[in-house]
Amino acid sequence: MGCSCTKKRQQYEVVADGGNGKVLYSSVSKATSEAVSRRYAGSIVREKEKEGALATSTTKPPTQK
Numbered sequence: 001m002g003c004s005c006t007k008k009r010q011q012y013e014v015v016a017d018g019g020n021g022k023v024l025y026s027s028v029s030k031a032t033s034e035a036v037s038r039r040y041a042g043s044i045v046r047e048k049e050k051e052g053a054l055a056t057s058t059t060k061p062p063t064q065k
Contacts, residue, residue: 009028010028010047010048011026011027011028011047011048012026012027012028012029012030012033012045012046012047012048013025013026013033013045013046013047013048014026014033014036014037014040014043014044014045015043015044015045015046016040016042016043017042017043018042018043018044019044019046021043024036024040024043025037026048030045033045
């Protein structure tokens with residue numbers, strides 16, 4: 001089981017291609033993330049979504065008889 005010390009901390013991601021590419025770097029420090037983003041042309045810094053914030057389906061699958 002992993003450490004839970006960063007669960008409630010805000011995290012930042014450096015994302016390539018103006019936010020449409022892959023995540024290049026992730027950190028709890030916004031200043032560090034901004035410094036890393038300067039190394040990659042066209043990259044942006046965004047707040048990382050919380051793991052519990054993912055959309056979940058509320059519909060139930062059909063039952064088999």
